[in-house]
Amino acid sequence: ELKVEQNPLFLSMQEGKNYTIYCNYSTTSDRLYWYRQDPGKSLESLFVLLSNGAVKQEGRLMASLDTKARLSTLHITAAVHDLSATYFCAVDVMDSNYQLIWGAGTKLIIKP
Amino acid sequence: DSGVTQTPKHLITATGQRVTLRCSPRSGDLSVYWYQQSLDQGLQFLIQYYNGEERAKGNILERFSAQQFPDLHSELNLSSLELGDSALYFCASSVDGSSYEQYFGPGTRLTVT
Numbered sequence: 001e002l003k004v005e006q007n008p009l010f011l012s013m014q015e016g017k018n019y020t021i022y023c024n025y026s027t028t029s030d031r032l033y034w035y036r037q038d039p040g041k042s043l044e045s046l047f048v049l050l051s052n053g054a055v056k057q058e059g060r061l062m063a064s065l066d067t068k069a070r071l072s073t074l075h076i077t078a079a080v081h082d083l084s085a086t087y088f089c090a091v092d093v094m095d096s097n098y099q100l101i102w103g104a105g106t107k108l109i110i111k112p
Numbered sequence: 113d114s115g116v117t118q119t120p121k122h123l124i125t126a127t128g129q130r131v132t133l134r135c136s137p138r139s140g141d142l143s144v145y146w147y148q149q150s151l152d153q154g155l156q157f158l159i160q161y162y163n164g165e166e167r168a169k170g171n172i173l174e175r176f177s178a179q180q181f182p183d184l185h186s187e188l189n190l191s192s193l194e195l196g197d198s199a200l201y202f203c204a205s206s207v208d209g210s211s212y213e214q215y216f217g218p219g220t221r222l223t224v225t
Contacts, residue, residue: 033213042114042202043155043216088155092212099168100214104154 002027004091006103014111016078021106023072023089031092032072033100034063036085043088047074079110115139116217118203124223130191133220137184137205143167144186145214146178147202155202161186162208193224 003026013019023032034046047056049065049072056063060083062075072089086107090100115138125131137144146158148171157170161180172178175193180186190197200221204214 031212035216040200040221042218043204044114045213045215048213099157099160099170102155102157 002091002093002101004089004101004103006087006089006106008106009104010107010109012109012111013076013079015080018078019076021074021076021087021089021108023074023103025070025072025091025101027070027091027093027101028067029070029091029093030067032065033090033092034072034074035088035090037088037105038085046087076108081110081112084108084110114215114217116203116205116215118201118217118220120220121218122221122223124225125193126225127193127195129193129224130189131193131222133188133190133201133203133222135186135188135203135205135217137186137203138215140207141205141215142184142208143206144180144184145204145206146172146186146188147204149200149202149219150196151199153199158188190222195224198222198224 005024032049035043037043047063052067054065060077065072086105088105089103117136119134142163145160148156158172160168175191178188200219202219203217206214
């Protein structure tokens with residue numbers, strides 16, 4: 001069964017701290033996506049990682065992909081309150097007619 | 113703004129009723145995906161259409177159906193509604209049959225009373 005597991009599922013942290021969200025997947029894939037969702041809102045694409053070793057950064061967020069380990073990380077540096085949201089990772093599986101297989105999401109709360 | 117539009121934004125209806133949700137993909141995108149998100153839950157993939165044809169099915173109930181029209185807009189029909197169908201319904205689109213990056217619409221919030 002194709003699985004995408006995120007951990008932690010819930011994270012409460014203080015502003016200014018660093019933390020990492022992990023996304024493990026169970027099948028071969030070279031493409032991984034990170035999305036952000038604010039409460040009651042739509043999903044916004046953050047990063048598209050298309051190859052092994054890919055690293056992308058936007059502001060205080062940095063995402064990386066290790067296809068051999070089937071692992072992606074989303075690292076938050078010096079967190080600020082505005083980054084509070086739910087973060088989803090999704091894996092592109094060609095054998096599934098190009099569906100995205102989604103993780104359960106990590107709810108991130110950053111306290112002042 | 114992703115370029116994907118969904119109507120209506122909110123819908124309140126009674127159990128047993130039937131509703132239609134509409135989605136217009138980004139200009140040039142051929143593939144449309146429908147998702148259901150219940151309160152504080154993850155995304156449940158329902159169905160995918162590519163250039164008018166059904167491409168993949170997920171956890172879609174038999175009471176639900178969808179189609180994609182020649183102009184590429186899509187409709188999701190939900191019938192015999194139950195309280196548990198209350199959720200956010202998202203439409204997403206992508207360039208072609210390979211998912212790559214999906215662009216999400218603002219969603220339709222359905223409340224069944």
